Amino acid sequence: MAEFQSYTLNFGPQHPAAHGVLRLILEMEGETITRADPHVGLLHRGTEKLAESKPYNQSIGYMDRLDYMAMMCNEHGYVLAVEKLLGIDPPVRAQYIRVMMDEVTRILNHLLWLGTHGLDVGAMTAFLYTFREREDLIDVYEAVSGARMHAAYYRPGGVNRDLPEQMPKYEPSPYRSEKELREMNRAREGSVLDFLDDFCQRFPGCVDDYETLLTENRIWKQRLVDVCVVDADRAKALGFTGPMLRGSGVAWDLRKTQPYEVYDQLDFDIPVGTNGDCYDRYLVRMEELRQSTRIIEQCIRWLRANPGPVRIDDPKVSPPSREAMKDDMESLIHHFKLFSEGYCTPPGEVYAAVEAPKGEFGAYIVSDGANKPYRLKIRPPCYIHLSAMDEMIRGHMLADVVTLIGSLDVVFGEVDR
């Protein structure tokens, strides 16, 4: 046998398992990793600096492009910070819509994570199923906001518009028969809420399907169990949040511990792991899929029973209706000022955080009283998680790198900002 020597391996940035543009410099001893040096920043767009040059509302769209797998949750963190600064509260219906869309986003994110994590580790099948369900939720995104990914739907003081009454349908096409079309449009006869309700009815069964494919799968367990273990104290010291922290056995979820919007009125559970390995983090996220479905169901019930405004009635922050703008001098002025100058906030500093699918997503805004933030600092969960990668991967094999990257659930829009 030839004697192994230590060498350096370059992983990425163009590697399908790198989940974007991660470049890893791996120092190896045979197939064992002695040091991992992630090089990030290849997707750095200076979001925070750009936000300094724009009125508050114009940065909402940039938030979608941070963690582009959890679009509305990012908007939520930013919008909450602006609302805290302005001292306004959105109407309850808007809060329910936001919570519902946050949970839709969480499912979207976890489905993508599950599919790609499986793909990385070698389970092709789950990917095909998760993307089928993702399609439905992306359609919900499109129905409420008009965009399939980068929604820009939340506003300080509420959401852009109310949920549409009619779920868009598939059109007839020469490539599908009448019968197929009827089947595809079966759940789309009613409103968006009806469509989501139908989704919530069948989704737990889908999660069962994924679990059948993976949870007790021998290869899956061989690849995930006892890989990259982090204990609870270390997880806290490393700044972990979200499923990474809960996988290590810390029952910490901002939705429960520091509830924002209407989470304190909803009934759901926080799954917690015991070992802190990749497998526990997998189980935690799988359970979160089910819990999110529960939350969405409760939101649907409430939203059906309680129509009302979805945006705060404050012309200094929220634009007037189109009709009012054409009729009323005051409204015209407000409209003009809002879309040209924006609104000024009181000077001061705020930090607001939400439980995004990947962990705590926070926005820290320093304002000097201008119509633009003086400084915006995004607190991205993945960035902190990825920084712990070196410590977690040491002593593991090269094949565990892709397992860990999948388990960290990194998205580079957010790491690099």
Added chain:
Amino acid sequence: MADPQTLNEALQSHFGDRLAAAKVAFGEVDVEVRPEDLTAVMTELRDAAPFRFDQLLDVAGVDYAAYGQGEWITERATDTGFSRGVGDPTTPRLGLTGLYGVQEITEKTGRRFAAVYLLLSVEHNHRLRVRCFAADDDLPVVDSMTGIWPSANWPEREAFDLFGIVFEGHPDLRRILTDYGFVGHPFRKDFPLIGNVEPRYDVEKGRVVYGPVEIEPRVLVPRVIRDDHRYKGRGEQPEERADG
């Protein structure tokens, strides 16, 4: 979540003079620590029983050089009329925060660069923001928190990269977000938004080269600070304003 007022009082009675400033605003506790006390105070914040801040969530660098400066005179313009608020790139501008950011910052205040630490206690469920101004504007140096919370590693590298704040005792203070070989610290207020250089492909050399930025910057919406009576008494007021 714990009451911020209670936490503020507990902090003040525990640390006394070692807190240069402490306040509760917008329901959040915000304290300022002098750079020489930083390590000791932070260690106690992590370990002392009433605080137990076991997580450092993030470190945010802030450049306060242009704080409170607008780009558009909103008062005292009765004689002259209001301008468009958007001059050409060579016009000296009121704020350094605009696109051009070409003015040199000559004033030395010792309060230009701050590292802001966002702390969270999972045990007691409270949050705290600690601000530390670097004493020297030319070479801002602050102690590294990596020895107290390992999670400080990358956020401090980021603050070094973007603001040029040096964290003393950091094990691996390299640039992190900007490109290999990047010059300058892009989030400083005297760094232009459009940057100084841009890459392009050079046909003769057959490779990518860097040259000066060619696009012309534009301000679409000037930065405006208004005296809003609704906000009186909320948050802090900027000390002095450029446009009166």
